[in-house]
Amino acid sequence: MNREKKTGVVYEVYVQSFNDSNNDGIGDLQGLIEKLDYLKDLGVNILWLTPIFESPMVDNGYDIADYKKIADVYGTMADMDELLEKAHEKGIKIVLDLVVNHTSDKHAWFEASKQSRDNEFSDYYIWKDPKADGSEPSNHGSVFGGSAWEYCPERNQYYLHLFAKEQPDLNWKSKALREAVYETMEFWAKKGVDGFRMDSISLISKPDEFEDAPLLDNKKYGAYYQGITNGEHLHEYLHEMYERVLKPYNLFTIGETPHTDVEQGQLYVDPKREELDMIFQFEHMHVDYGEYGRYSDIAFKLSDLRRDLDHWQKGLSWNSNYLGNHDQPRIVSRFGDEGKYRVKSAQMLAMLTIMQRGTPFVYQGEEIGMTNVDFKSMSEMRDLEAYNTYELLKSLGVEDDQAFAMVKWKTRDNARTPMQWNNQKNAGFCQSEPWIALNSNYDKINVEKDLASEDSIYRFYQKLIELRKTNDVLIDGDYQIVETNDSDVISFMREKDNKKILIVLSFANKRIKYNLPIQFENGELLIGNYSLDSNELNHTLYLQPYEGRAYLIG
Ligand code: ISL
Ligand code: CA
Numbered sequence: 001m002n003r004e005k006k007t008g009v010v011y012e013v014y015v016q017s018f019n020d021s022n023n024d025g026i027g028d029l030q031g032l033i034e035k036l037d038y039l040k041d042l043g044v045n046i047l048w049l050t051p052i053f054e055s056p057m058v059d060n061g062y063d064i065a066d067y068k069k070i071a072d073v074y075g076t077m078a079d080m081d082e083l084l085e086k087a088h089e090k091g092i093k094i095v096l097d098l099v100v101n102h103t104s105d106k107h108a109w110f111e112a113s114k115q116s117r118d119n120e121f122s123d124y125y126i127w128k129d130p131k132a133d134g135s136e137p138s139n140h141g142s143v144f145g146g147s148a149w150e151y152c153p154e155r156n157q158y159y160l161h162l163f164a165k166e167q168p169d170l171n172w173k174s175k176a177l178r179e180a181v182y183e184t185m186e187f188w189a190k191k192g193v194d195g196f197r198m199d200s201i202s203l204i205s206k207p208d209e210f211e212d213a214p215l216l217d218n219k220k221y222g223a224y225y226q227g228i229t230n231g232e233h234l235h236e237y238l239h240e241m242y243e244r245v246l247k248p249y250n251l252f253t254i255g256e257t258p259h260t261d262v263e264q265g266q267l268y269v270d271p272k273r274e275e276l277d278m279i280f281q282f283e284h285m286h287v288d289y290g291e292y293g294r295y296s297d298i299a300f301k302l303s304d305l306r307r308d309l310d311h312w313q314k315g316l317s318w319n320s321n322y323l324g325n326h327d328q329p330r331i332v333s334r335f336g337d338e339g340k341y342r343v344k345s346a347q348m349l350a351m352l353t354i355m356q357r358g359t360p361f362v363y364q365g366e367e368i369g370m371t372n373v374d375f376k377s378m379s380e381m382r383d384l385e386a387y388n389t390y391e392l393l394k395s396l397g398v399e400d401d402q403a404f405a406m407v408k409w410k411t412r413d414n415a416r417t418p419m420q421w422n423n424q425k426n427a428g429f430c431q432s433e434p435w436i437a438l439n440s441n442y443d444k445i446n447v448e449k450d451l452a453s454e455d456s457i458y459r460f461y462q463k464l465i466e467l468r469k470t471n472d473v474l475i476d477g478d479y480q481i482v483e484t485n486d487s488d489v490i491s492f493m494r495e496k497d498n499k500k501i502l503i504v505l506s507f508a509n510k511r512i513k514y515n516l517p518i519q520f521e522n523g524e525l526l527i528g529n530y531s532l533d534s535n536e537l538n539h540t541l542y543l544q545p546y547e548g549r550a551y552l553i554g
Pocket of ligand 2: 020021022023024025026027028073
């Protein structure tokens with residue numbers, strides 16, 4: 001990966017909730033263009049846009065009906081061209097979401113594919129005959145609930161959908177399909193798009209035969225990924241894509257790789273193999289999974305988070321560093337403290353995101369410490385996964401109240417409410433009714449307020465991003481874990497050309513005494529989220545709640 005790619009800081013824009021320019025309640029491309037200076041001032045230089053293409057929006061645009069058309073609600077192709085031009089003028093790159101594990105069932109390819117077994121698009125999707133008794137070809141369940149197979153009378157066959165039934169999986173075995181995908185990528189690259197975030201890319205290579213997966217506890221179906229993730233031809237396809245489009249257009253690439261371990265992960269990012277620049281791994285997202293998987297309402301343990309992050313920092317030649325995104329709850333609510341120590345904990349988490357080795361990813365709203373939402377009922381949620389999960393939990397015998405509490409805590413909608421720009425109507429996001437209600441705390445948490453204060457979360461992100469830009473050691477310096485005991489602290493050292501930076505982050509909500517487990521001669525504070533009497537490093541540190549410090553070590 002070239003140096004320019006390594007220096008970037010990415011900001012994920014959840015377009016429908018970022019900024020609405022025409023007051024239909026939905027964020028759009030013109031809304032984003034209006035805020036480019038805001039993003040440039042923050043210091044980020046790569047924007048990843050969640051899908052903006054024609055879509056029935058069953059899964060908020062992750063069900064694409066036309067890869068080359070901008071959805072009307074987001075604007076026009078002219079708006080997209082304008083975004084590219086204005087972003088590039090400001091030195092900002094644009095990365096699109098490439099959702100090619102599946103399409104919408106309204107995509108022309110699927111409309112044709114389902115007609116018959118012998119047309120040009122017949123094998124663009126994964127079709128299988130029923131079992132002898134007419135039932136599904138295998139017991140695989142889908143991510144959003146129910147079987148991963150849907151029957152289609154026209155073909156007397158089932159098609160595979162690892163996600164919703166409106167998201168049929170593409171068949172990457174078909175050379176024609178692969179070429180159609182590469183041609184689409186080329187279309188955008190020629191327009192000036194700088195790269196792609198590749199949705200669910202670890203799932204694209206399907207087995208020839210689907211064998212039943214072991215049943216999940218208490219469930220009717222087998223895990224959707226069993227026998228599917230990191231399939232036989234996956235790396236062959238990615239290398240082919242590299243040769244065909246990624247290399248010729250020098251694209252920035254990040255693959256989303258659910259259910260991928262660190263050894264498999266390195267295969268994607270090893271520069272010698274010529275596939276992707278980086279991946280989103282999920283291990284640290286599982287620290288608070290429990291008996292009901294993702295939606296269990298248990299708290300994470302810091303030792304687990306530390307272990308998982310360390311594992312990937314050591315195991316991959318280049319990481320992507322994220323704590324939240326549009327599929328996860330808000331990071332300050334999940335890993336910090338959304339109450340009394342909201343500002344301090346959000347700043348400390350920013351240090352974790354930006355100072356580890358790899359490319360940092362900031363999700364919209366993180367830079368002002370947006371929190372989870374106090375949903376009062378299911379009807380305030382919009383995500384199909386929330387509804388499906390609620391029903392699933394109840395079918396497993398969980399009481400209504402408890403099922404609601406679990407969904408409320410983890411629903412993806414926590415991160416999908418509109419960006420809070422100011423304390424005016426609808427937080428300045430739009431003038432009409434927004435597609436999903438705002439988090440009611442926008443009078444206290446908003447951009448305008450953060451911009452007005454030197455000590456805000458936004459200002460702290462700004463400083464950290466600047467610090468990373470001006471200190472090579474924070475970009476590709478080595479990473480070494482410092483704290484390995486079961487304490488309240490995550491601590492690691494970055495080192496390059498004899499320059500060392502020590503990062504110490506407290507996750508305790510009270511004052512703690514912390515003895516550094518390393519020897520050093522002297523250290524000078526580079527950045528921290530509390531003001532200190534002395535900037536010199538002592539062996540024993542008294543850390544305030546959620547305090548984060550970075551020292552330059554002599
Ligand atoms: O978040 C998860 C489970 O709740 C993941 O398994 C998630 O489904 C997986 O990371 C894939 O996510 C991506 O593809 C989905 C889409 O709904 C998500 O928004 C997207 O990030 C289907 O396209
Ligand atoms: Ca709009």
